[in-house]
Structures are given as C-alpha cells and as structure tokens.
Amino acid sequence: MKFERFVAVRYLTRRQGLFAFITTLIGVAGVSVGVAALITTLSVMNGFQTDIKDKIIGAQSHILVFGRMSKDTYQKNIRLIEQLPLVEAAAPHIYGQGIITYAGQSVGLIVRGLDPEQEKKINTLADSVEEGSFTPDWPEDAPPPLVLGSELAANLGADIGDDVVLISPQSISTSAGMFPKMKKFRISGLLRTGYYEFDNTIAYTLLSHASDFLGLRQGTTGIAVKLHNINDADKAAAQIQDVIGHGYSVRTFAQLNSTLYAALKLEKTMMFIILFLIIGVASLNIAGNLILLGTEKLRDIGIMRAMGASPRMIRKIFMWEAMVIAGLGIVLGLLLACLLCWIIATFNIVELPGDIYYLTKVPVRMQLWDIVAVIGGSCLICFAAGLYPAVKASRVHPTDAIRYG
Known part of the structure; x- marks a missing residue:
C-alpha cells in the first residue's frame, strides 16, 4: 500500500x-x-x-402514417412498408372526429376504425377489452358495433347493448338543405388501456363502418407500423417516408406524444x-x-x-x-x-x-x-x-x- x-x-x-x-x-x-x-x-x-x-404504445403503435388513401393505395403501401428490414408489421387505421349522443348527452370524441385481426400484429389493444368484443355475434340488421373507452362510457352512463348516435362533422346535401351526417351504433364492448386520455376520448369500430361513417369509400386515413426495435423509430420513419413518398405525414410515438x-x-x-x-x-x-x-x-x-x-x-x-x-x-x-x-x-x-x-x-x-x-x-x-x-x-x-x- x-x-x-x-x-x-x-x-x-x-x-x-x-x-x-x-x-x-x-x-x-x-x-x-x-x-x-x-x-x-x-x-x-x-x-x-x-x-x-x-x-x-399498446394502444397505438411505434409509427403512424397519416394521409387519406384508397383501398388499393393503402394495401400497396402496407406491402412496401413491411418489406423494410426494421418493420415487423403494418395495419390500416382510420382516425376521425365526431360527436356521440346518448340519453340527451353529447360529447366530442375521436372515431378510430380498425381491423381487429390486423390490429393484433401491431399493438396489444385487444388485450385491453374488459367486456364484450369488436366483433359481436349480432343479427345482420343490428346497428354496427362500437367499443367505447371505459371512462367515456362511464361519463355517458352507457353500457354494452345500448344504442348511441354518432354525428359526423361532414354534412350531407338534401332537397331541404345541408344536414349533419348521423349514424346509429350499438355498444359492443368496453375498453380500458390505463391511459385516461385514450379511455375518455376514443371510440373504436370496424374499419368498414368507420370508412362509411366518415365518407372514405372503403379507404383509410393512414397506416400503423410496428418495429422490431422501438429505438429505431426515427430511422424507420425516414425510410418509410422515402418508400411511400412525401405526400403523407410519418410520425413516431415520441413525436405524437412529445408534450x-x-x-x-x-x-x-x-x-x-x-x-x-x-x-x-x-x-x-x-x-x-x-x-x-x-x-x-x-x-x-x-x-x-x-x-x-x-x-x-x-x-x-x-x-x-x-x-x-x-x-x-x-x-x-x-x-x-x-x-x-x-x-x-x-x-x-x-x-x-x-x-x-x-x-x-x-x-x-x-x-x-x-x-x-x-x-x-x-x-x-x-x-x-x-x-x-x-x-x-x-x-x-x-x-x-x-x-x-
């Protein structure tokens, strides 16, 4: 020493x-x-x-691509994105705004359209469903299914089986003038992600019903992407932007929740x-x-x-x-x-x-x-x-x- x-x-x-x-x-x-x-x-x-x-991330995905796409366009873009080495899977999604009315109450919300089978490839949203499901076994003449966040359902006082009305910001033209587009849905499930912002503001329905409600003609408003490694989000976003072109907005999970x-x-x-x-x-x-x-x-x-x-x-x-x-x-x-x-x-x-x-x-x-x-x-x-x-x-x-x- x-x-x-x-x-x-x-x-x-x-x-x-x-x-x-x-x-x-x-x-x-x-x-x-x-x-x-x-x-x-x-x-x-x-x-x-x-x-x-x-x-x-469990309710969204690692990367979201925003931009209106027809059915053929989004299917083509999904194939291109999934060919990238950093990407694990991709799925179509629809985000739109609307107003839900039930028992005299009206609340603004985000309408999200998804395909339950493809959604399982990019996140764990299906595991957050507490009651019911996205695809209930209902008669063909029943209203389309709608899954509500648990907080939103509690604020409305609605439960599974109740009928609600969604009002679209788009208007339809009639002989009597312009009227807001409305469509009846039936609550098929309750979902709790554990993140209050999602559970209080988002309603989920099938891709086809959301497309019809928002007037997208079987198209989508974007694509959700899951990566092999979340730390490659910025690099993968740049590659996705190059592949699909600059007519779309590509945002990572960190950018979407930057605040x-x-x-x-x-x-x-x-x-x-x-x-x-x-x-x-x-x-x-x-x-x-x-x-x-x-x-x-x-x-x-x-x-x-x-x-x-x-x-x-x-x-x-x-x-x-x-x-x-x-x-x-x-x-x-x-x-x-x-x-x-x-x-x-x-x-x-x-x-x-x-x-x-x-x-x-x-x-x-x-x-x-x-x-x-x-x-x-x-x-x-x-x-x-x-x-x-x-x-x-x-x-x-x-x-x-x-x-x-």
Missing part, C-alpha cells in the same frame, strides 16, 4: 475521541442516504414513465437536481470532518513534512480520506437503494388508487445509466469537498506545525 493511502486509512480507523467518530459516521451516512434516496426516486419515476409508454414525454423528462431532471442537494449537504460533512482532522493531526503533518513528505503527498492523504468516506457511503447507499427498490416492487407498501392510476403497486425500474450518473456525480462532489481541507493541510509549515501542534 502506498504511503498516502496507508496514512489515510489509518487516520480513518484509528482516530481518538467520540466526536471524531461521530463526524466520520455522519459523513458516511449522509452520502449513503443521499445516494439511496436519489437512486430509489429515479427508479420509481422510471417505472411510471415505462408504464405510461407501454400503455401509449407528455417532455414533461416527464423535465420532471425527472428536476428531481435529480433537487435530490442531489442531499449529497451536497453530505459532502459538507466530509469537508468539516477533514478540517477537523487537519487540526487534530497538525503535529503529525509537521513531522511528516520534516521527514521529507511533500505538500503533494499531504494533499493526497486528505483526498484519500475524503474518497474513502465517499466510497463507503456510495456502496452502502447503492445497497440500500437496491433493498428499497426490491421492497417497493415486492410488497404493496404504498397502495395506489386503482381508479386513478390503474395500478395497485408503485412501479420500479432501475436503469444502469441513472446509477452510473448518481455514482459519478457523488464521487465528483465529494472530491470537490475534500479539495479545500487538503490544500490547507499541505500549506502548513513544518516548524509551525511541530511547535504549535
């Missing part, structure tokens, strides 16, 4: 006095609590972000900065501990200087002292964070209201880069805290240190 490390470890383990022991313990504990709090908080936030992302993702990212960044102050406070304890050590070991410093130790060696002794305290604190904090995350993920300590979050347990997801950032930042700030005491101790004159120590 080098001289500097040997002296630093000896000073740390052989210091006399209860006060010196307590200050060292506070320094280690402060770093431990700060690291554990920061990693645990970031892991919980990652869990919520991942859960929200899964809900959004939400920006808010989540900002929230995580601010929490990182705020909780990092805990480690900053702990580093002040380390600085105070080293200043106390410099005063306590003033005579020892003078003797080492008189025996040939350079100021650089004295600085290294104090910096090693700071990093040993920080290292112990970081290791203990990391172990404590792992324990806390395991407890939160395993046991229902904090029970979430299911009607708000659609979860009963707090989701936890530890990410390597977050842990690396916390450890790296903690080492850096603890290193900075040890600089002043180390420099101050190295500037002590040997004669004065021996005389007054």
Whole structure:
C-alpha cells in the first residue's frame, strides 16, 4: 500500500475521541442516504414513465402514417412498408372526429376504425377489452358495433347493448338543405388501456363502418407500423417516408406524444437536481470532518513534512480520506437503494388508487445509466469537498506545525 493511502486509512480507523467518530459516521451516512434516496426516486419515476409508454404504445403503435388513401393505395403501401428490414408489421387505421349522443348527452370524441385481426400484429389493444368484443355475434340488421373507452362510457352512463348516435362533422346535401351526417351504433364492448386520455376520448369500430361513417369509400386515413426495435423509430420513419413518398405525414410515438414525454423528462431532471442537494449537504460533512482532522493531526503533518513528505503527498492523504468516506457511503447507499427498490416492487407498501392510476403497486425500474450518473456525480462532489481541507493541510509549515501542534 502506498504511503498516502496507508496514512489515510489509518487516520480513518484509528482516530481518538467520540466526536471524531461521530463526524466520520455522519459523513458516511449522509452520502449513503443521499445516494439511496436519489437512486430509489429515479427508479420509481422510471417505472411510471415505462408504464405510461407501454400503455401509449399498446394502444397505438411505434409509427403512424397519416394521409387519406384508397383501398388499393393503402394495401400497396402496407406491402412496401413491411418489406423494410426494421418493420415487423403494418395495419390500416382510420382516425376521425365526431360527436356521440346518448340519453340527451353529447360529447366530442375521436372515431378510430380498425381491423381487429390486423390490429393484433401491431399493438396489444385487444388485450385491453374488459367486456364484450369488436366483433359481436349480432343479427345482420343490428346497428354496427362500437367499443367505447371505459371512462367515456362511464361519463355517458352507457353500457354494452345500448344504442348511441354518432354525428359526423361532414354534412350531407338534401332537397331541404345541408344536414349533419348521423349514424346509429350499438355498444359492443368496453375498453380500458390505463391511459385516461385514450379511455375518455376514443371510440373504436370496424374499419368498414368507420370508412362509411366518415365518407372514405372503403379507404383509410393512414397506416400503423410496428418495429422490431422501438429505438429505431426515427430511422424507420425516414425510410418509410422515402418508400411511400412525401405526400403523407410519418410520425413516431415520441413525436405524437412529445408534450407528455417532455414533461416527464423535465420532471425527472428536476428531481435529480433537487435530490442531489442531499449529497451536497453530505459532502459538507466530509469537508468539516477533514478540517477537523487537519487540526487534530497538525503535529503529525509537521513531522511528516520534516521527514521529507511533500505538500503533494499531504494533499493526497486528505483526498484519500475524503474518497474513502465517499466510497463507503456510495456502496452502502447503492445497497440500500437496491433493498428499497426490491421492497417497493415486492410488497404493496404504498397502495395506489386503482381508479386513478390503474395500478395497485408503485412501479420500479432501475436503469444502469441513472446509477452510473448518481455514482459519478457523488464521487465528483465529494472530491470537490475534500479539495479545500487538503490544500490547507499541505500549506502548513513544518516548524509551525511541530511547535504549535
């Protein structure tokens, strides 16, 4: 062991006095609590972000292509898109606006048309159906089926089997003038994605019925695309744009939900900065501990200087002292964070209201880069805290240190 490390470890383990022991313990504990709090908080936030992302992608897809297409055009474009190596599957979709009326209530919504069999290839929307189905076994003369989001159905007071009327923003011309286009649908199912924005604003029906209601003549308003790897979304979007031409809009899931993702990212960044102050406070304890050590070991410093130790060696002794305290604190904090995350993920300590979050347990997801950032930042700030005491101790004159120590 080098001289500097040997002296630093000896000073740390052989210091006399209860006060010196307590200050060292506070320094280690402060770093431990700060690291554990920061990693645990970031892991919980990652869990919520991942859960929200899964809900959004599960109800949509990785990439959406927008643009009115005839039946032959969208079938041709789907074949072209599915030939791309990054693409796993593609399916037609229809998005349109309308108004739903039931029992004297009228609510604006998004009408989404889909093919249930093809939809299974690009998302997990079918797994979100709580009651009923997209294709009920009804008589041929029954109104077309309509699946409502659970929140939308609850707000309307409607249930499976109830007839509702959809009003299209398009008007039809008659001899008496222009009238809004209306069509009767029958609720065939209730769907809960777990994302309130979808469950309160979207109604789902079969592709043919949505096309007829919106006057698309068996066409669609776009194509939904699923990728092999979600991280290739931007690259795949550019390839899809080149294949189908620039007459269509190609948007990734991140672009479609940019406001939400920006808010989540900002929230995580601010929490990182705020909780990092805990480690900053702990580093002040380390600085105070080293200043106390410099005063306590003033005579020892003078003797080492008189025996040939350079100021650089004295600085290294104090910096090693700071990093040993920080290292112990970081290791203990990391172990404590792992324990806390395991407890939160395993046991229902904090029970979430299911009607708000659609979860009963707090989701936890530890990410390597977050842990690396916390450890790296903690080492850096603890290193900075040890600089002043180390420099101050190295500037002590040997004669004065021996005389007054």
